[in-house]
Amino acid sequence: MSPPIEFELRRRTLLAGSAAIAMSAASGQRSAAQTVTPTGTPVGPESTAVTLTVNGEERELTVDNRTTLLDALREQLKLTGTKKGCDHGQCGACTCTVNGQRINSCLSLAVMHDGDEVKTIEGIGTPEQMDPMQAAFVENDGFQCGYCTPGQITSAKSVIEEIRAGIPSHVTGNLTAEIALTDAEIRERMSGNICRCGAYANILAAITQVAEGDEA
Amino acid sequence: MRAFSYEKVTDPAQAAARAAEVEGAKFLAGGTNLLDLMKLEIERPAHVIDVNGLGLDEITETEEGGLRIGALVTNTALSADARIRRNYAVLTRAIAAGASGQLRNKATTGGNLLQRTRCPYFYDTAQPCNKRAPGSGCAALSEGAFSRQLGVIGTSDACIATHPSDMAVGMRVLDAVVETVTPEGMTRSIPLEEFHLLPGDTPERENALMPGELITAVTLPAPVGGEQKYHKVRDRASYAFALVSVALIRQPDGTERVALGGVAPKPWRSAAADAELSNGAAAVMAELLGGARPTEENAFKITLAERTLAAMLAEE
């Protein structure tokens, strides 16, 4: 049997010989991040106690000020249904609603949400009791790998609400008329939720089915 | 992300005073750009002042018949406001063309004006960037660099970044004015035209704000009417920054205004170019983009801007 590798095995004598000789300030690239030298130091606590109402339940937690709402949900509250796809607002996998509005939870600090009402996919439905949108996603196969899916479902529900609330989009024709719930409107408004598996056409079918069901 | 202390403020003047007083302080509103940059340590505030409690989230009418948009009005709220949709449609169009529904729900009016460039080298802290690390050089201008998205005019040898906002282009064509409060509690009005700075030798300086100064509102003059359009051109159909965008207002009397996004470090507009609109897109762009210094990769933006405007003028 091989022994486990040993990390302390050798701290290299820093490159003896030619490499070190060839190295000079000019040829070498020193790389700490190329950023402005930070100025100042924190002037108060670096963590904060907050109370969030998550899926109807009041949760008290102390967060590092740096903790995003996404990481507070996933790592502290262990509500891992909200996904981290990019952590930079470029994919939509982390979409959840705060006080009824969908946001990218990766680009919001938990500390900013003291007193807020957060709803995640876990609060929308359970495997045994799915929300109509969740059931429609299953029925229309609106996903494959499933990783972007909670964000898609959260956005899907919000999109219907946003259209009904008269919030215009990039594809809205007449800005002063009632907005129709068209395929183009849904597609445009869902575009902040990337699905690399490419289930878009099926997601559209799921949303349309729910929206029409609501109106029936 | 460096550790920071955090406070919430309730009064704009107090916020500005705190920002001036605490070394390394930074305002936080929607956070959709600032947090992105903090994660990458492009922004490294030691102290964060959360301004969301300032109550600057209303759109009110001004005595001049225009609108005063609180700095914390979200992009969604602004684009959906009935007065904006009716009288300042170009602004609704511009905002709706940007980002995604989720981001627009969070992004604020003040924050949008302050968002920083999306240049890939600005974002990669292993690379030189004069805007991020003054004096380190401009990676985007080096041999073999990727510059397709970057600026063609108003740029400098130190920086060719663009300002990424769509909203600001819509506001620029509407002659918006930025209102601020200084750490001393004084208010200032800065025409949007003068708000963003060209890079010159100091690309790290991006706007006319003084240390601690806080945007409180953006005001729009009385409605100018006319036909208002915004055409954003990008590779994919949504959720992408502009290659070129054109804001256009055409009046029944033939006078017109045009502003460009995606080409410069600020929304790009000139009175001389506006005056050429009756002579067609080529004449406008000769004024507006005369003296452009594109890279080989982004020279197409000049043709694209002209063709985009021409197509808008040709639309029924």
Add this chain to the structure above:
Amino acid sequence: MKFDKAAGENTLFDNAEFVGRPTHRIDGPLKVTGTAPYAYERHDVVEGQLYGYPLGSAISHGLIVSMDAEAARNAPGVRAVVTTLEIDPLEKGMNNVARLFGGAEVQHYHQAIAVVVADSFEQARAAASLIEVEYEKGDPADYDLGAAFERLQGSGEMDTDTGDVEAAFSSAAALLDEMYHTPSQSHMAMEPHASIVDWSDGDQMTVWTSNQMINWNHGSLATTFGLDEDKIRVESPYIGGGFGGKLWLRADAVLAALGSRAAGAPVKLALPRPFIMNNTTHRSETVQRIRLAAGEDGKLTGIWHEAASHALPDGRGEDATAQTPFFYASDSIRAKHHIVTMSLPESADMRAPGEAAGLMALEVAMDEMAEKLGMDPVEFRKVNDTQVNPSNPEQEFSDRNFVECLDRGAEAFRWTDRNTAPGATRDGQWLVGHGVAGAYRGALVLPSGSRALLEGGKLVIETDMTDIGTGSYTILAQTAAETMGLTLDDVEMRMGNSAYPVSSGSGGQFGAASSSAGVYAACMALRERIAEQLGVEEAEFRDGRVIAGDTDRALSELEGQIDAVDSIEWGDFQSEYQMATFGAHFVEVGVHAGTGETRVRRMLAVCDSGRILNPITARSQVIGGMTMAVGAALSEDMALDSGRGMFANHDLAGYEVAVHADIPEQEVIFIDTLDPVASPLKAKGVGELGVCGVAAAVANAVYNATGVRVREYPVTLDKLIGGLPAIG
């Protein structure tokens, strides 16, 4: 079970109750409620998980002279820092071309050079940025693939060389000779590469990860860390997308393992999104020269396809000629893939490796040749169909229905209604065009095993097979239920765990055909066990019962646990045939006459992939491929910084994959075919076929819309506007 002759009539699958029926995903309710656990989310599996964060190289190639991690080690919450200078270069696992960690040499940008372990994610991330690194940059390197191709073309032994190509080109009625270019592409799965590793005691290693190939991953971990395989367990029950990017062991698991060992605690680590492009693998850029010769009848007499792609030393690159020896009939065929060594991140497999990039070029060339011949591009392809392998005419295709794909598609798409004159159809400010392309993708199969366990009428299937969104959970449950005469509710699938029998894994479009046959094999073995236990022969299994002669027992009444393990092994007879899948893609686009923006308006795919095990999940695979290909056609481009040897647009804002608004109505038609050579279920994979040829159909439609022929992907507006009409 040895599959040693073509499947005959099979009463089980030819009259199936579950297999081939539209079946919703059995894992669907978990995925839509956020309760399916992905790698980074396994809070339940082990206590005391710490957070790891990587540091990547800031240069593309060279040496690390020194690393100063003192500040990082002293930062709040930090439990351990491991730098690459502190340990010997780790052995490379299966198909790892670049070293994943260890030693001073840098082979590519963002190669992992340190890992920081801390109590929290925030602490680990902050500390990682405190590490200072001094590099000695390697010599300036050449990243010009086009120039390399110019140097290399015609050199070396051709990979395929049949017939007299020179003669064909000297006497043809029509000739085509064009250069094509496809950019490097990134898988960009929504779930970043992520792992939790518990190697706290330096003995047993448990890895919860996101990986398509459990057994390969397992073996690579053993190689990399010098451990016995039986000390390692790998679990990957849910994978947030792979597309080939998670076939191999990658830095996430290696760094988490090193961090765990150093900190003496389990460590979780996900690659930050800005790392994905340069740290993990990608599909290489290709430069392709295609020469076609044809007679007046439209029959190809010569195909000469040479291509180049980049790779690190000993890498495989992207063989864009992969389909060329097999797809179209031609008297002569010459094909060669030149691999060009470059100090770029590792190029490796991405969805339909070879064909995806190759057909982007070949199917444009076919469109161009049809035009030269004055033939309809559908007809031109039909004329050049073949039932035998063109580069080895002795060998027949096991089942090939390409012409039917073209015919069915042309009819459903109303192809003949299109305007054949480029640039002549308008819809307001939009120029409208239509394009077609053929699709070809090999149908590989691999050995695949599973265990079938029956107790109280409930069947458990255990296999290390993965479901990367492909629908494996569901199709394997269908297969098991069918074979055992049970219902889907009676079947529990346990997958993605190295404790279970080794399967084919998910990749290369081999997963569905291979693993369903593996489950079938285990279930047939279980049937034998049951029959033995009951002392009967020729037993029938249906409606939850086993019936043989006078014996008629409910499976739920059988005593105790009965289990069987078996694997499908593939007989040599398959090599007598060329096995592949076929398709035809039809696309309508609009190109804005002013700006050159291209928007896809309508898409149709017709697929010939043998038995479709589940039309719902198979259709999703195909539309997924079509969607990925819209990105490939119109926007995806890893922007090479040739001064720095790295890809500059390394996040999901810079690298534009298709979004909702890019995707129109998509229709998929499966031709009702069976391939008895391919597998006992007469099934072949379909997941990669869906991406093949689509981008070329888009490019051909853009040409039809505008009259501008773009041979360099992505087909972006800057390549079109120069050829668009004046406005006004």
